[in-house]
Amino acid sequence: MLNAVDPTIAPEPAAPAAVESAQPAGGADRVLFVLAALAQHGSPITVRELVTRTGLPKSTLYRQLMLLKRWGFVLESDGEYAPGPISLQLALGFDMASHLAREALPDMRLLAQQSDESVGLVVAVKDHAVCLEMVESRQSLRCSFEKGRGVPLRAGASAKSLLAFMRDDARERVVRAQCEPAEAEQLLAELAAIRDTGYAVSEGEVDPGVWGVSAPLFSRRARAEAHGSVTLMVPATRRQGRESALIDMTVAAAMRISARLQAY
DSSP, rough: OOOOOOOOOOOOOOOOOSSSSSSSSHHHHHHHHHHHHHHOOOOOOEEEHHHHHHOOOOHHHHHHHHHHHHHSSSEETEEEEEHHHHHHHHHHHHHOOOOHHHHHHHHHHHHHHHHSSSSEEEEETEEEEEEEEEOOOSSSSEEEEEOOOOTTTTTHHHHHHHHHTSSSSHHHHHHHSSSOHHHOOOOOOHHHHHHHOOOEEEESSSSSTTTEEEEEEOOTTOOOOOOOEEEEEEEEEEEETTTTHHHHHHHHHHHHHHHHHHHH
């Protein structure tokens, strides 16, 4: 989640995001449904919280958790459950094998150095914007988007830059599913403007006090659909008078990363 990290201020807890609206159909589907809920929560979770998040009966959840524990996908400690060593191995393998992360990191580091702020690499996964990679600012007051965490695609610069450059049918489906009708029309108009400018800007939409600018990454010259987005995150108190320079830096970094992706 995006947070302004200040040692004197405790961040407000974020509302949990629903894993899926539809109930899983079969046994294997339920196991993966529970594992996805654990992964998206981002911290150890109790069975009671899992019941609330998934809507599954407690007895069903216990059966799935025992199966996941046996195979090393889940660990239990003091009645709380979290992803286990096999899950972490999968995550590490995904990180190491990720062509996008490898190609983006050099310019993410450069952007973080130029701006002295935090930079994230974000991709769209099941109607959420999920952080794939992060380069932290060296400043004590900084913004952070924890790797592996996701937020709904309707809010924040990272999410909107991905949503704006989705296929038309996919964008329409996400917006209608996540927004009330009046809000949906307003968001669709905002996304059209983002497609025209080539970047998204937001302040406080996901976390109070955080200003962000996000530019899409394209693996094809046609720019039909974003492969991901690079996002610069700044405490709002530190962005005054720097907005244009920060936007230009971010867009330039995204263009360099896109050029490398398109070279393959």
